[in-house]
Amino acid sequence: MLNYKIYSAGGFVESAAVLEVRNPFDHSLIATTCLADEVILNKAIIAAQAVRQEMAVLPSYKRFEILRYISDQLKVNRQRLAEVLAAESAKPLRYALAEIDRSAQTFLIAAEEAKRVPKEYMSLDWTPNGTGKEGIVKYFPIGLVAGIAPFNFPMNLAVHKIAPAIASGCPIILKPASSTPLSTLELAKIIDTTELPKGAVSVLPMDRKTGNQLVTDERFALLSFTGSPVVGWEMKKQAGRKKVVLELGGNAGVIVAASADLEKTLQKSIMGAFSYSGQICIHAQRFFVHESLFKAFVEGMKAAAEKLRSGNPLLADTEISSMIDEENAKRVESWIHEAVEQGARLICGGKRQATFVEPTILVNTKDSMKVYAEEVFGPVITIEPYNSIEEAVKLANNTRFGLQCGVFTNLVSELDYCFMHLEVGGVIHNDVPTIRFDQMPYGGIKDSGLGREGVRYAMHDMLEPRILVK
Amino acid sequence: MLNYKIYSAGGFVESAAVLEVRNPFDHSLIATTCLADEVILNKAIIAAQAVRQEMAVLPSYKRFEILRYISDQLKVNRQRLAEVLAAESAKPLRYALAEIDRSAQTFLIAAEEAKRVPKEYMSLDWTPNGTGKEGIVKYFPIGLVAGIAPFNFPMNLAVHKIAPAIASGCPIILKPASSTPLSTLELAKIIDTTELPKGAVSVLPMDRKTGNQLVTDERFALLSFTGSPVVGWEMKKQAGRKKVVLELGGNAGVIVAASADLEKTLQKSIMGAFSYSGQICIHAQRFFVHESLFKAFVEGMKAAAEKLRSGNPLLADTEISSMIDEENAKRVESWIHEAVEQGARLICGGKRQATFVEPTILVNTKDSMKVYAEEVFGPVITIEPYNSIEEAVKLANNTRFGLQCGVFTNLVSELDYCFMHLEVGGVIHNDVPTIRFDQMPYGGIKDSGLGREGVRYAMHDMLEPRILVK
């Protein structure tokens, strides 16, 4: 049986609290690792503090080389890493491979951005007393970063915290999800072979109680959390003096206008709706389709959903597999039942076997149903018709979340209206909201989060300006 | 009789070469001024050189105050200045007033940009030998600027050279057109009352021979010319070591797609086609209309053209008046005749009385006709049908010019295609190409020019970077 040590203070260590990691698809034991206790965590914090200055003065070419090396290693080990990832998360291999590729790309971007940490130079002679004066603004690493990553992109969402931290010169302690710690521990092995100061990065699975120290401990200068809204907002309250970045979820909308190309729209929509069983922050959950296309769209989605190949995530042609655990699968099932009981009509799917939930399409839904109002984080979508673009935007905005929204249209006036009025962090034209490029600013408004990630944007929060007035 | 002295080396002076300024509409004598001779020009150059250092170290708040004061004075004297401008250029008063407003705005923008001269601060530790090194880039005024302005916007096109020069800290000698020197000399009177070092700005009408020294004299660091293509490109060859910016003309296209709103398109098109008798660099000259709208568009334009109120430029409701001189009016008339002889069909207009040319619409034109291939710089347009957006773009690009192009469409795909493929400096959505905002980058490619104006962009060419490696 494989055993993964955890990565603390520059070394691989063990604790007494063994953690079994199982494949959600067949519940087989993949490997064991352990949970960091307070002693291990404290050592990691002390080690991170100790290398803070060394990290801060690392020349940019060194940060570049380290980050590019990690990027290259991810590519070299692509297949093996994707298999680990697929096994622990039940993410179909094709998507697991894509995630490793994206992680390599994210490290590459960070490598390049390490050389481009912002600097400003400004006139201060806007008033007589500033005559001859100028300002030079340099950005310094903020200090120790606490990162908490979720199960659904166990590699890339951890990378979106680790890579910018290294690029910024900040030590980081990252807590992966307890269900999916293996990819990140594989990454730790790569990081350990670089020239980074020992202790600059620690990867520590923890139980919730120990992990909460990442939130409350004042030695951290920044908490970067990706996960559920309820947990995230509670953390903000407990975070003390540190800065907080929250990447939470949503119930993303998709608008399909009359001028949309139906074939292409269906192709993209099926991916946004059901890839990784909808366990994606920007899962395309609520579709609003112009009434002229409504019937065709619902039929098209039904046909496509029923054709999705389900099964073992480690097989190359699997398109949809299990959810992360039975608890969540049951929750999703119950939400579907609630909706149907309250009047929704089931177009397809709706059934659960163990951790697997069928791709499910609902129409006639209401904004009071959980499948509409909450983040379903499962393979369930709602489709409703609309009449005017103003109505479509109103429907899409009718939620406490605001992450991203897809808009399929070929009219300039409609696209402009959507960009101006959709209350979200991102509007995606002619595609589902389930799109994210790793260099772009990514994050939500309203209950969907606070701040932005995307390498350069994540770095912004890890840096502190200091002006020299001269 | 009014007499305007010319503004050289910080004082108002006279030469023996008297210049009569007449109203092109009725040929009445408005005022006299004079042409600078070589002695006067040389004094202006020496004075400009002498204040170069003083200009360079002017704190930005001083530049701001001076430029804002000029802006305010233009607004205070709006009506009077517009009347001078209308009289010397036969520009209808409504447009003359708009030009004074734009000039005030241009000075205001320059005031603000004077405080925002670019500065850069960059890492140089991208390689081991750069460890610990940084670069600080500051932009210094390039030196003495030579500006040559045309008759058609006698105030604002001079302002687009003078205002950025002051904002950048460069002395400037400006040559207005001999037909329209009065507005610029009025501006000189305002400038003379500011705290600018004497000699920082000179405004000198000159004959072509004397004026050519602005092109050839190596004491100028930059030549900024707005005028005709033939003259401009010849100047570039004679310019020696100095930088050259050329704002030349064109035969701007307009694409009217099937999805355009016909009413609004006609309203805007009539302005682009005939305002100031087409004597505008970005005059909407060649219309390409989707075949589904062609007939309605031609009829709509004809109806609107025939309703334009022509007459005395100084009357408030005049919409179209004389051309700048009879020579040009005759040229335009002959081009119309050439076109008709070669098979073009005259929809309306076509006749000339003295300096006045009727608003003229031609269809069935070919790219070999002067009204199509050359810059007509008169109240003449061509309208041709097209079938696909690719064809429309090919037609619009079928010219040696490339300044701006208007595109009326409501399709995202068409607008994107146009922006990607129109070979111009500016694509104007749902409007004629005859639009310019004074802060935007403005200028042409191909034979239409070299470089960009628009305050911040004009300043870029008046500034020279110097890096401090530290």
Added chain:
Amino acid sequence: MLNYKIYSAGGFVESAAVLEVRNPFDHSLIATTCLADEVILNKAIIAAQAVRQEMAVLPSYKRFEILRYISDQLKVNRQRLAEVLAAESAKPLRYALAEIDRSAQTFLIAAEEAKRVPKEYMSLDWTPNGTGKEGIVKYFPIGLVAGIAPFNFPMNLAVHKIAPAIASGCPIILKPASSTPLSTLELAKIIDTTELPKGAVSVLPMDRKTGNQLVTDERFALLSFTGSPVVGWEMKKQAGRKKVVLELGGNAGVIVAASADLEKTLQKSIMGAFSYSGQICIHAQRFFVHESLFKAFVEGMKAAAEKLRSGNPLLADTEISSMIDEENAKRVESWIHEAVEQGARLICGGKRQATFVEPTILVNTKDSMKVYAEEVFGPVITIEPYNSIEEAVKLANNTRFGLQCGVFTNLVSELDYCFMHLEVGGVIHNDVPTIRFDQMPYGGIKDSGLGREGVRYAMHDMLEPRILVK
């Protein structure tokens, strides 16, 4: 007796809770106003929410005009406003006039920045799946802003919240300090005459309990607080989901190196040490002087301190006047006593009469004394010798605060070392830390705050990015 109504929801209103505003110098009653109750506050919030959309779509030229108008009105009413400010705060008139000037400048900067709200446009084709894609990022107003301002710059620190809010398109409710509400209410009168939507700005003195709703009410999207560290950090914990910007205090250091020009250093230091009785966030509190200059510096400061003209703040030649209230004066007095008891040596000052505390200089201080470790916010400084620049920086950093630090030196190596290693938001070369230009990024690290103000920087926190992926 003058009575000021308070400004809520676009109108001037009264409550039952009368607030007397007295001159701290002679305790005379200047005027009465009142404290907003929950009903008034709630109306203000509702009105602010109601105009949110109207504010968001205000074209930039409108924001510019409104902000410039306010700036101009402050200049026109300069003398009168300075007298109100001097009377309520006991700030000597010369400094009160300077504050009005700075407020006018701050509004002017905001006017200009309203036209320069950041926008981004980026390639997304860094990976094959992004081929042909681009991102457009536009910044939208974040929503309703809660501003809490302190007594020490009753006008300009309120303006640093109000002006960026208007420039960003955010409604704002501002709570001035209860001791100094009059300047801000005068500003409200000016704002009321602009074209801003009614309710966009409210100015509401409140007791602490009512005011705390600005912190806890989830209808606010941002809390911007300037005040004491203890209060600020507590607010962060209670702030719920909103963003928080904290501009807190410090015990700023000044380093005087051997190469400093003693005369100029003394001149600047006396201002940084005692202007407005040290009641300034960036009060120069702890001086570290190279041992070669130590004796001369202490003597020079003593001589200068004893020459400061104290008295009535409304007299033109008064240089130092009363502290804000007797409670604070007594606190400062007791801190001086504590220091002397623990071994500090009193060079001059040390005595209190009612609200007046003499300019006080202490040497032989230790980092355990309150006058060294805490923010004294009174006319008290410590002076200690140092030997090497590394030691000086270590001494200056030996505090939980980190706002700004002054460095007097002519050595490149020393200045570079200080900029790299001083743990502060700003390093001021050849001047005291008590310098702030209103356009520069301003704010502290460690316990001195979170985030930055300075118009453009304050606007950054009031804006939310939204990307269009196309």
Added chain:
Amino acid sequence: MLNYKIYSAGGFVESAAVLEVRNPFDHSLIATTCLADEVILNKAIIAAQAVRQEMAVLPSYKRFEILRYISDQLKVNRQRLAEVLAAESAKPLRYALAEIDRSAQTFLIAAEEAKRVPKEYMSLDWTPNGTGKEGIVKYFPIGLVAGIAPFNFPMNLAVHKIAPAIASGCPIILKPASSTPLSTLELAKIIDTTELPKGAVSVLPMDRKTGNQLVTDERFALLSFTGSPVVGWEMKKQAGRKKVVLELGGNAGVIVAASADLEKTLQKSIMGAFSYSGQICIHAQRFFVHESLFKAFVEGMKAAAEKLRSGNPLLADTEISSMIDEENAKRVESWIHEAVEQGARLICGGKRQATFVEPTILVNTKDSMKVYAEEVFGPVITIEPYNSIEEAVKLANNTRFGLQCGVFTNLVSELDYCFMHLEVGGVIHNDVPTIRFDQMPYGGIKDSGLGREGVRYAMHDMLEPRILVK
């Protein structure tokens, strides 16, 4: 005997005009290649034009991959390429290796910048008629680039034209120096194995007459020339409508102030003075040393110059070798004689053997001597004393050139003064002017050139803005 074909229109071809390439050190024949005739050049131009559109739409990830691949190949073949370069140019191997490294770095920077081509997004609602309007500015490749590179950095100065051209999407035809074409032809072999469209890059040695077509042919949109001032400025006159960038030479100054660290200054100065026998555009030619250090500096330089190991460029420990040809060596010899005849004092060196000129130091020089007034481009320096920093700057500025200047000082006031007043493109602190980082803006003012190189800056001139007003 090795024979190199030349690279035209995507293939390696030959002409009848054989070019022998000899090692300047021992005149041995290294290889033969040939000169392109007009037919070959014309084919290259046509092929370049043909792929213009294909180049323009290459996604940035493709440009990145191609450029990074070339960078990697340069590193892989580092030793072999350096030997070719050393042999054709007589550049000591240690410097040849450094040049290959820099070329790899330059391609890497270009790879990264290809993803960061500038884009702008701006408000246009600064006036009422702009309400609701915005501008989007995208930069498009300018078209076909003509590059002319000199012998002294046969690889890296060609790379500074080729790499930005590829990054910008412009086809380029590069003419290497006839004495040193081999390195660039080696580079062509690498480029030929990439996915670049065939014809996008051609490398064509040419005689002057054929090469002049790069200057005059209107099919080129940009001429980028690095070489001698006389040739460069003449080209500008003949360049027709195309943009021109000139990177010419100078007689760079070095200021050694009283506060300089003598040991470090000598170490750096000896490199700046004699590396590659002074055949560097930013060769440190004129030293101005504070009188307090003058004697020690002259003695130190003499001692160091006499210790330089001269000889075969291909030996690892050679520090100085031959000049490029006997003609230049004789010219330098004659300039030394002229100086001595006119009163200069020879401190060391002064003698010539065939193509080798000894490291030569002169004092008592005057600004009328060629070794002072002209670009010596040989291993000759002048050293003169000065009294005040103002005098030093005046001396350094006393020339028609203005490329870079080194300043050794530890005083802030002196460094600030130098940065403000030295009329150059770059001021190098505590180092010789002979420093260039490949990402920084590099270029001269006055007779030293027009425009800037440095990847991002070179790209700026290869791109043309197009605004979409919407």
